[in-house]
Amino acid sequence: MFSVQPLFARMVLPSLGGAPAVWNSCLFFFQGVLLAGYLYVHVISRFLAPRRQLILHGMVLCLPLLCLPIVLRQPLEGGDPGFLRLLVILGVSLGGPVFAVCTTTPLLQKWFSAGRHPLADDPYFPVCGQQSRQHGGVAELPHPAGTQPDAGPAELGWACGYGAVVVLTLSCGVMLWRQGPQPLSVVPSPKTIRLSNRPGGRDGCGCCFRLFRPVGCWPSPPRSPVNWSPFRCSGWCHCRFTFLTFILAFSRWQPMSHVWMVRSFPVAILLLLFLRSDSVLQEMVKHLAVFFVGAMVFHGELARRRPGTSRLTAFYVWMAVGGVLGGMFNSLVGPLLFPSYWEYPLTLLLACLLFWRFRSEHDPKQVNWWVFLPEGMAVAVVLLLAVARGSLVDGLVTVVPLVILGFLAKRLTLVFALGVGVVLLATEFGDLFQDQKAVLHSERTFFGVHRVLRDVETGFHELHHGRTMHGMQNTEPSRRHEPLAYFHRSGPLGQVFDEFSGENAKSRIAVVGLGTGTMVAYREPGQHFTFYEIDPSIKRIAESPHLFTYLSDSGRDAYDIVVGDGRLMLARARDKSFGMIILDAFSSDVIPVHLLTREALELYYRKLSDDGFLVIHISNPHVSLGPVLGNLAADAGSRCWICRDQFVPTGLQESGREPTLYAVIAREEAHLGGLLDSKSDLPWIEITPDEPEAAWTDDFSDVFNILR
Known part of the structure; x- marks a missing residue:
């Protein structure tokens, strides 16, 4: 469906x-x-x-x-x-x-x-x-x-x-x-009689079924080792694992013992809490492993507690109710109630609290050595990784709480759940007290968590959305007007504004994506910037003088901010009203595909003057948009050039310049003036389209093939 x-x-x-x-x-x-x-x-x-x-x-x-x-x-x-x-x-x-x-x-x-x-x-x-x-x-x-x-x-x-x-x-x-x-038959099976007499035996089916759903809906993650969930970029794996665990749980052939999955669940939680890694791949594998084990446990309980055929349809109804509640929790309650991504740690805590209710049902009557095999394997893994990294002491420090919580998981499961909750809270709030950066402002919306951080060493204010930095500003009064980060004067965007300054300056410029409002720092007398921003919270942050002053320093007559989807709002503007359109909406892990289609380019050309052109910021660690723009420009009879500023010396990075990648699209080369003839160390290179017929449209876009 x-x-x-x-x-x-x-x-x-x-x-x-x-x-x-x-x-x-x-x-x-x-x-x-x-x-x-x-x-x-x-x-x-x-x-x-x-x-x-x-x-x-x-x-x-x-x-x-x-x-x-x-x-x-x-x-x-x-x-x-x-x-x-x-x-x-x-x-x-x-x-x-x-x-x-x-x-x-x-x-x-x-x-x-x-x-x-x-x-x-x-x-x-x-x-x-x-x-x-x-x-x-x-x-x-x-x-x-x-x-x-x-x-x-x-x-x-x-x-x-x-x-x-x-x-x-x-x-x-x-x-x-x-x-x-x-x-x-109206007589339920013995299993049905036994389970249906328990409080929540049937009504809890939907909750068990949806317990791990918040993990799959994870937005762009913050930097906390627990809250940093790679399921945002591995949603495909999440769907596959959900599919697989249902097959294994309800199949008549059980290749994985449900009892062993139950015993392995606290071990998986402990490894998630105490195994730290800077590798994205290792973190993704770790979280996916926890998801798989947890889904196997709760889907297995769902299968084990299924009622007889007389209540089969009610079983489905309760699962659907759980789905509705889970969806509301993720999409409505979470963004409104929690200041950060608390659904994931709360889901893990809820899993541990529910786990203690049926943990004792799977305990063996006699304690054998193999009962402690999962915990022993976890301790061995931690110690081996510590030795491999040359930090055995750190490994021993990690093993002690791991063994303590592992013992609690065996004997005092409720206490174990509370202990996990304490660790999760400590990790969450510990992220707010960083040695190098202080949190000045944190706000969560339906688009994610926006944080304004202050670098203790440089004094720069930085705007972060998850793991992506969307702009920074120097707070020194004499230097706060300087554009920094991806918009630095010595970078590609600085070249564009240097070429179109003075008599060549474009009087009206449209910018899709507000960020900190840095681009208004390039404004010259008589110029007007129109920003299109889909998230109202970004507008509030950019216009707050105690956070960023680019907009407040320029004056209200220098810019307008239109809140809404960039393509829809830009369609309302007068035709041929802009000399330059800048697209700055492709830096995070989710790209708005509908801004890079044939129909979107036709819209931009209608809003541009006859000699107007497009500037697209395409710095993105996940996707390579250069071929997409090359094909799109060729399909429209235009040309595309790209400028790579990806090897910035450490000294310049400390001064606020970030590696970046920009592209320009123009109907004729003459519309770019002398930009392409610049003697700068950052040349503009024309993109040769590989498949002009593969240009994205509103009906066709293949994001998977441009993943890095």
């Missing part, structure tokens, strides 16, 4: 932009439709006989065929359409097909349990297929980046796939009709 989620997001992004309301509306829609579909199956399975269910469900499946292929049914104008209108658009465009798909698997399992198959008493083993779709597992297997490169064929493929689902589902129903269903 959720294969249509990235597909439809690609369709609405150019029209709606990347505002939080769009994401929240889509989230509520898909999870709400999933819950509605499960409730539908629950109701008809209780009040209708299987043959009548087949007739009704046949109509439910066939009616959405009239709505295929999926298209945006309601044309949209630029601007915020509102939460309710977005829900209406989603419902009209794809409500029918999505509802029909999400009802199919639980109903098929209910039909299977009513048949005469030898395994009809335990129809849960196909549950992994449904959950893989719920997490996008099967749907996104061909595209690890999480998106379809070409939305056009994807729409047709999804429509054909839906047609196949209709045919196969109705075929299963016809088979059940022919053989005649056996009466459903």
Whole structure:
């Protein structure tokens, strides 16, 4: 079902932009439709006989065929359409097909349990297929980046796939009709009796199922060793692991013992807390390992506590309720309630608190040496890594609390959970007291955590979003007007403004991406800057004189700030009103693809004067945007040049200059004046397009192939 989620997001992004309301509306829609579909199956399975269910469900499946292929049914104008209108658009465009798909698997399992198959008493083993779709597992297997490169064929493929689902589902129903269903047993299995009498035995299914969901929704991470979660850039692995753990947990063949997974869980938590590494790959492997073990534990408990076939549909309903609650917690409660990324440590703490409730059920009656094997292996790993790094003393210091918490995990599981909570809190708040940088301001929004730091040695103020620095300023009164970081006067952007200064200066300049407002430091008398910024909190930070003074020093008549999606807001400007458009929105780990498409370039050219040009800041450690811009320029009959300032001496970096990468796109070389003839050590080199026909469009973009 959720294969249509990235597909439809690609369709609405150019029209709606990347505002939080769009994401929240889509989230509520898909999870709400999933819950509605499960409730539908629950109701008809209780009040209708299987043959009548087949007739009704046949109509439910066939009616959405009239709505295929999926298209945006309601044309949209630029601007915020509102939460309710977005829900209406989603419902009209794809409500029918999505509802029909999400009802199919639980109903098929209910039909299977009513048949005469030898395994009809335990129809849960196909549950992994449904959950893989719920997490996008099967749907996104061909595209690890999480998106379809070409939305056009994807729409047709999804429509054909839906047609196949209709045919196969109705075929299963016809088979059940022919053989005649056996009466459903109303006596639950002994396992069901034992578990259903426990408080929360059934109602906790959704919570157990969604327990580790916040890890997969992780935004751009901060620098804390616990809060720094690599799942943001490994979401594809998260989906695959969710899919795999459901298969292993509900499969009739158990290659991994659930008891061993339960015993390994506290060890995984301890290794996460006490193993530190500066390697991104090692951190990613460590967090993914914890996610895998934790998902195996709680999905295994979900499978172990599953009810009998008489309550199969209720089982699905509670899982959907857990999904809705988990989605609300991540997308709404977290950004509003927590000042930083606390969902991950709170999820780990909650996992440990829930863990103690069923830990004793898996303890052996006799304590053997192999019971302590996971803890022993963890201690050995820590010591071996310490020896390899030449710091055995540090390893021994790490082992002591690890052994203590490991003992508590064996004997006093609740105390172990509280101990983990103390370590997590110490790590979180310890990040606020750094030796080199003091936190002046911290604010969390739907776009992430923004921090303003003060470097103790240099006195510079720096704006950080997660691990990405978006600007800095010298606080000395005589030097605070100097543009620093990626906008340094001796860098590529400085060359552009030096060339177009004085009589050649552009009177009106548009900048997509505000940051600290550094670019206004290049303003000359008579010039006006218009900034387009999607995050209102960035506007507040940039205009706060106690944090950054670039904007306040320039005066209110020097600039305007338009809050909203850059492409949508720029479309409202007068045609041919800007001499230069600067795009500064591609430095973080998430790039706005809709700003680099053929349709977007056509928009920029409409807003530029006849001799206007584009300047694009493309410094990014994760993706290489040079080939994308080369193909895009060639597709439009333009040319593209790139300037690399990536080897900055240490002395210059200490003075505020950062390695950077810029590109310019112009319809004619003459529009760039003498920029390309500059005798600087930083030459502008023309990009030769490798595949002009592969230019990105609103329907096509292949982000995965440009990953570094």
